[in-house]
Amino acid sequence: MLEPKILVRLKKEGYKLTKQRQQILDVMLQSKTRLTAQEIYKQLQRRELSVSLDTVYRNLKLLSAIGIVQQISLQSGALYELMQEEHHHHLVCVDCEKIVCISACPVMPSYLKDADAAGFDILGHNLELYGRCNDCRSKRQLRKAEKCVKD
Amino acid sequence: MLEPKILVRLKKEGYKLTKQRQQILDVMLQSKTRLTAQEIYKQLQRRELSVSLDTVYRNLKLLSAIGIVQQISLQSGALYELMQEEHHHHLVCVDCEKIVCISACPVMPSYLKDADAAGFDILGHNLELYGRCNDCRSKRQLRKAEKCVKD
DNA sequence: ATCATAAATAAGAATATTATTATTTAAATA
DNA sequence: TATTTAAATAATAATATTCTTATTTATGAT
Numbered sequence: 001m002l003e004p005k006i007l008v009r010l011k012k013e014g015y016k017l018t019k020q021r022q023q024i025l026d027v028m029l030q031s032k033t034r035l036t037a038q039e040i041y042k043q044l045q046r047r048e049l050s051v052s053l054d055t056v057y058r059n060l061k062l063l064s065a066i067g068i069v070q071q072i073s074l075q076s077g078a079l080y081e082l083m084q085e086e087h088h089h090h091l092v093c094v095d096c097e098k099i100v101c102i103s104a105c106p107v108m109p110s111y112l113k114d115a116d117a118a119g120f121d122i123l124g125h126n127l128e129l130y131g132r133c134n135d136c137r138s139k140r141q142l143r144k145a146e147k148c149v150k151d
Numbered sequence: 152m153l154e155p156k157i158l159v160r161l162k163k164e165g166y167k168l169t170k171q172r173q174q175i176l177d178v179m180l181q182s183k184t185r186l187t188a189q190e191i192y193k194q195l196q197r198r199e200l201s202v203s204l205d206t207v208y209r210n211l212k213l214l215s216a217i218g219i220v221q222q223i224s225l226q227s228g229a230l231y232e233l234m235q236e237e238h239h240h241h242l243v244c245v246d247c248e249k250i251v252c253i254s255a256c257p258v259m260p261s262y263l264k265d266a267d268a269a270g271f272d273i274l275g276h277n278l279e280l281y282g283r284c285n286d287c288r289s290k291r292q293l294r295k296a297e298k299c300v301k302d
Numbered sequence: 303a304t305c306a307t308a309a310a311t312a313a314g315a316a317t318a319t320t321a322t323t324a325t326t327t328a329a330a331t332a
Numbered sequence: 333t334a335t336t337t338a339a340a341t342a343a344t345a346a347t348a349t350t351c352t353t354a355t356t357t358a359t360g361a362t
């Protein structure tokens with residue numbers, strides 16, 4: 001069921017395809033929503049596969065580093081999603097934590113050349129944008145406006 | 152002592168310039184190295200200013216979101232550095248956690264337009280690159296080579 | 303200078319995340 | 333198929349990070 005692309009990627013970097021790793025990926029694949037590490041852990045328990053929470057975290061970190069999984073850091077902890085078809089990034093509202101996908105990716109090969117120059121093999125990257133959404137901006141301005149009216 | 156630029160930025164976004172916030176920024180300004188939240192907290196205790204660890208974390212998060220501070224996520228936790236002169240990003244070795252600065256930034260205004268389109272005010276961003284450094288790559292290959300020799 | 307108020311803080315409890323170490327396992331090769 | 337070994341895992345202990353709530357404070361307006 002796993003994308004062959006993912007298998008190839010893991011093998012290429014010398015990582016093993018363990019049962020646990022497969023199941024973690026599968027849970028993410030099945031999920032319609034972004035998940036926390038804890039949620040993935042709970043799903044796995046339902047499936048009766050023995051996976052420690054530690055293993056979930058370890059794998060999410062690894063998979064993020066090599067670009068198979070995308071991590072989104074919120075106040076309340078991190079969310080993870082499987083990188084499907086199109087590579088993309090996320091914009092998070094600093095007030096309400098609303099998340100919006102930004103479809104393009106600005107990290108071009110030319111940019112990675114600098115990194116190569118440092119002698120690194122580039123495996124992946126994570127870009128998160130922060131901002132304030134329309135609603136939250138309005139609310140802020142409303143507060144100021146109300147005050148003026150009252151005065 | 153604080154860069155006026157930072158003060159302007161905070162005020163513009165409606166954030167207060169508290170003693171604690173000032174001191175956190177000052178500790179980072181004085182430091183020659185990247186610091187963990189805990190290290191910043193300890194520095195502040197030496198200065199005899201009352202700042203809770205919670206406050207340190209809260210501020211680092213806020214300051215990262217609006218681009219005044221840069222966060223670097225390592226296995227062992229996060230490091231923080233004040234964004235000085237030139238905006239830049241970091242490349243981290245997934246094996247040894249060596250950090251290298253990449254001077255340019257690929258996040259151009261044109262890219263941010265997409266974000267604007269979603270009705271967001273963009274405040275900042277965080278980009279982290281992952282790779283494997285020269286040394287770690289060599290070590291991996293050595294292991295394989297040794298095996299071949301032995302055989 | 304005083305007042306009003308949203309923003310910020312401290313304290314301590316609750317969670318999330320990582321480290322350590324002994325054991326197990328995938329995968330390469332004989 | 334059996335052997336070998338780096339990689340991966342589980343268990344649990346240790347840290348790091350966040351939440352909740354009551355209190356304090358910076359700031360803008362009087």
